[in-house]
Amino acid sequence: MTTLPIITLPDPLLRASSAPVERVDDELRRLMDDMLETMYSAPGVGLAAVQVAVPRRVIVVDPAGDDEEPTPLCLVNPEIVTLGNEVRLHEEGCLSIPDVHVEIERPSQVTVRYVDREGHRQELTAEGLLATVLQHEINHLDGKLIVDFLSSLKRDMVFRKFKKQARTAETL
Ligand SMILES: [Zn+2]
Numbered sequence: 001m002t003t004l005p006i007i008t009l010p011d012p013l014l015r016a017s018s019a020p021v022e023r024v025d026d027e028l029r030r031l032m033d034d035m036l037e038t039m040y041s042a043p044g045v046g047l048a049a050v051q052v053a054v055p056r057r058v059i060v061v062d063p064a065g066d067d068e069e070p071t072p073l074c075l076v077n078p079e080i081v082t083l084g085n086e087v088r089l090h091e092e093g094c095l096s097i098p099d100v101h102v103e104i105e106r107p108s109q110v111t112v113r114y115v116d117r118e119g120h121r122q123e124l125t126a127e128g129l130l131a132t133v134l135q136h137e138i139n140h141l142d143g144k145l146i147v148d149f150l151s152s153l154k155r156d157m158v159f160r161k162f163k164k165q166a167r168t169a170e171t172l
Pocket of ligand 1 (some may be wrong): 013093094095096136
């Protein structure tokens with residue numbers, strides 16, 4: 001397994017809509033293994049393929065804590081089927097937007113339909129942190145980021161900061 005480089009703001013690919021996957025094959029399974037490795041070493045609880053510069057509809061998640069058994073999940077073409085009525089507030093970070101945290105209210109329960117590593121259709125109902133992570137990662141597939149939950153003023157501030165950082169990095 002390989003750790004892949006994670007793209008960060010202001011990379012325009014983060015705004016792209018990812019393409020559906022047509023076939024689950026060994027190449028895709030290798031990508032998912034590399035994504036898990038990348039997520040664990042970051043460390044993070046979720047990663048979308050577009051974050052490693054592969055704009056295809058694939059996400060990996062594992063909400064297990066440090067002292068818990070890993071529970072990796074790979075979801076191909078994930079789609080939200082239903083959202084619960086209750087909300088859950090969570091301070092979310094994103095591996096593509098380092099050092100930025102946004103308090104986001106999302107439905108506390110979500111049902112997701114997806115294709116698993118073996119190419120089988122599955123449906124999963126999640127609550128708590130997993131529900132939050134699934135919605136965060138599925139947002140990535142449509143180019144939606146945690147900064148989109150901020151006011152436009154605060155969002156502009158974040159974008160300016162990352163553009164400035166990118167310029168500074170280029171001149172070094
Ligand atoms: Zn993210």
